[in-house]
Amino acid sequence: MxxxxxxxxxxxxxxxxxxxxxxxxxxxxxxxxxxxxxxxxxxxxxxxxxxxxxxxxxxxxxxxxxxxxxxxxxxxxxxxxxxxxxxxxxxxxxxxxxxxxxxxxxxxxxxxxxxxxxxxxxxxxxxxxxxxxxxxxxxxxxxxxxxGEPVVKVRTLKAVVGVRPGADVTVPLVVRNDGEVPVKGLGLKLGSEFLDFRQRYANCRYSLRSHGGTAVCRFPGLRIPPGGAVVLRPAVRLRASRTRTYTSFSQVAWPLDSGPGRDIAVPSRGDHGDGPALKAVVTSARDTDGTFTEGPVSTAVRLDIHADYEVFGVELHGSSGVRRQLRLRVRNNGPGNPGNAIRLVFTPPPSGVVKEPMREIDVDAFEPLCDSADGTYTCPVDELGPGESRDFVFTLRLYGPGEGSVTVEDEIPSGGRRDANPGNDTAAVTVLP
The missing domain is CATH 2.60.40.10 (Immunoglobulins)
Known part of the structure; x- marks a missing residue:
């Protein structure tokens, strides 16, 4: 046994x-x-x-x-x-x-x-x-x-851009059956990242987090014939963050009698909503425009807001051979928060780097935080909310007077900050006698 x-x-x-x-x-x-x-x-x-x-x-x-x-x-x-x-x-x-x-x-x-x-x-x-x-x-x-199979697909939505901070985002939900047999009962999962559900429906269970959450809704009596579609009403409304520049929401649907598809995780717990029931109204697939996709689909949401990142110049004093600690600071002056979209690039003045920032990868095991190549150090800034800052500490062995630089840039060249004040993105790191 x-x-x-x-x-x-x-x-x-x-x-x-x-x-x-x-x-x-x-x-x-x-x-x-x-x-x-x-x-x-x-x-x-x-x-x-x-x-x-x-x-x-x-x-x-x-x-x-x-x-x-x-x-x-x-x-x-x-x-x-x-x-x-x-x-x-x-x-x-x-x-x-x-x-x-x-x-x-x-x-x-x-x-x-x-x-x-x-x-x-x-x-x-x-x-x-x-x-x-x-x-x-x-x-x-x-x-x-x-x-035969019921093949459940949801309508994909274009990215939602230009959203005012804290405004509502309306999410129209349409589900179609592209299979050969009817859908008998429908399950629906809605996920939000840095978006809050404005209305919690009675036939949905909600698992909420500080930065979004998940709603799982069930329609046990619903039947969708082959080629048919349903529109969920009222349209779901989500409240956007006041600072988070980039957010998203996701949706996926499945037949209740056969369960979620492969690799689709559905929370088993959650609190029922206290509002009215979300209703699925049967319509013809011919009456629904757009592209339909099987499995989870995600829609990006972008706030109409920028983030002003600032770096600060540093002066070091010392003769050749002297060691000096260097503290590089980057600050997000707000008002937006683009998440992990920023990196700091440090070009040292004439010197040798004898100590650099490290990160723990296991118990008592560390590796350099920054990537070094061609004499520069590129460091992930990670998320900084408006008004927050982070320091990167290096130790240099000075070779004599000279100048280096520190700058902050977007991980994606097309821009994540939409920084309205790029003049403070770069500063000098100077060694003086």
Whole structure:
């Protein structure tokens, strides 16, 4: 037996043998390789906790059977396991000889359902699974399969620019079904970065942070026919930051009966909104303009605001060979905050750099913060809110009088600050006798 596993609050729970498969799975129509790009692949897992963990004995059996549904669904077997076939049978019934732990995503031998020739969108069938342990115990489960898929897409939006600080941003939401069968129930996830939800709807759960949050909304009774679309009303409103120059919001939708797509994380907790319900109004896809995309889409939001970054000149005194500490300061005079979009570039005066800023990469392990090349040091400034500053401390061995410089520039040459006062972006670093 496996050791007992701890399960929350100090309680102890014994791990149990199990056989799992999807309750529902949509199949591509026969011979069709298009369809959803985000669908989670068919997945079967079987585990006998009483089996020896290190054993490779094939004393367990997994039987997959679609008898009675042959006109809708057939079986396909892929792979060979080591010293010969582990699975044998036909397209209606397959038996695999396995060890005590099987995962169709990891093991070499896989059996999965495909649409039968002659089947059509909307046809349904049943796939039955039986896992027999080495001592004869049996576990069973089943999957209902449907030929055709609902392919849910959301309308992409152009970047929202010129937003006044603290103003509302209206987000029109449109969802379309480009699949062969209806969407039965809709899930929707809205994410905001440095944007606040102005209205919290009753059929959505909200997980909020200090710099935005996530809303997960569900429409269990909604049906979207193939080629149909829904418009969500009222349009979602988000309040923009008063200082954050660049923000964004994201959206993704999925059929409730089959769940979110691959790599789509959906919070399981959150507080229900206290406002009215968000409603999905069915319309024709022909009545909706724009580009629709499957999976998460993000829309940039840009405030109509600039950020004035300033660097300060420094004078060092000393003869050749003397060491001096140099403190370079950069300050954001506001009113905007462009985030991690700025870097400081330091060109030393005639001298040798004997000590430079470091950052911790592990416990008691450090590396230089700045990249050095061609005699200059380029340092990430990281985020500075309006009125905040940061110092970069170097130690120099002076070679005699001379002049260097310190400047601040955008990570992206096209400009992140939209600095209205570029005259204070550069300052001299001077060594005097």
């Amino acid at each position: 496996l050791p007992l596993l701890l399960a929350g609050c100090g309680s102890v729970t014994e791990r149990k043998s199990s056989l799992t498969a999807p309750e529902l799975f949509y199949l591509r129509p026969y011979g069709d390789r298009t369809g959803s790009k985000t669908k989670v692949p068919f997945h079967v897992q079987a585990e006998d906790v009483g089996a020896s963990r290190g054993s490779v004995a094939r004393d367990h059996r997994l039987t997959v059977d679609v008898s009675g549904s042959e006109s809708v669904v057939r079986l396909r077997t892929v792979g060979l396991g080591g010293n010969g076939p582990r699975c044998h049978g036909g397209t209606v019934r397959v038996t695999c000889e396995l060890g005590g732990d099987y995962d169709s995503w990891a093991d070499l031998d896989r059996v999965y359902p495909v649409a039968a020739k002659g089947s059509g969108p909307g046809d349904t069938g049943v796939v039955r699974f039986t896992f027999t342990t080495g001592d004869g115990k049996r576990m069973t489960t089943r999957t209902r399969v449907v030929v």
